[in-house]
Amino acid sequence: MLPRTPLGIAAASAGICFIGYCIYFDHKRRSHPNFKKLLREKRKKAKQSRPSGGQMPFPDLNDHDAMQKFFLEEVKQGEELLAAGDIEMGVEHLTNAVAICGKPQDLLQVLQQTLPPQVFQLLIQKLPLVSQRLSSAAPGPGAILTEDDVE
Incomplete structure (x- = not known):
């Protein structure tokens, strides 16, 4: 030794x-x-x-796994950006998550309880714009079924 x-x-x-x-x-x-x-x-x-405008393109709306992965990634990125102080981009990612969520009302209730009121208001204001982008990203008519489409 x-x-x-x-x-x-x-x-x-x-x-x-x-x-x-x-x-x-x-x-x-x-x-x-x-x-x-x-x-x-x-x-x-x-x-x-990077994608133009810093906006992440939505995944294939018919692929459940891709939608779930996208949802989880958007929530994660939104939380990280909010924690880092980047309110604008954090809200953008959380709004994307709400727009593709299967039960957006439940998610909005959770976010309302966890986010500061001014951040939640910003999220609510951006939601129609992101929902419109989501509907324009849909591959065509009839791609997303609603309750009225099911007999």
């Missing part, structure tokens, strides 16, 4: 060498003449790859 002191010194020196290498590599990367240009291009490509 090796004594602890030489082993500790070896571990500490390896850690210091690693941190030194990281600092050197970061300095070299940032001082590259095209660093800022490449970074801007990368961010621009990422921004262009």
Whole structure:
């Protein structure tokens, strides 16, 4: 067995060498003449790859699994954005979730109890617009059955 002191010194020196290498590599990367240009291009490509207007397209309304996944993702994103202080986008995602929910009244009751009143009012104001977008995203007439369609 090796004594602890030489082993500790070896571990500490390896850690210091690693941190030194990281600092050197970061300095070299940032001082590259095209660093800022490449970074801007990368961010621009990422921004262009997002859906237009920041709005997530609705899934296939006939695919129950896709709808459920979309619903859960929208609720999760809405909660995270609200917790981070981005009220506008958080409400947008929660409104998408309410629009495709099977029982929107139940979800609205839960949201009314958990959200601050001004945030809930914003959600209620945006709901008709998102519902209209959802109906325009429907693949065609008769794609969504209502109670009147069932005998």
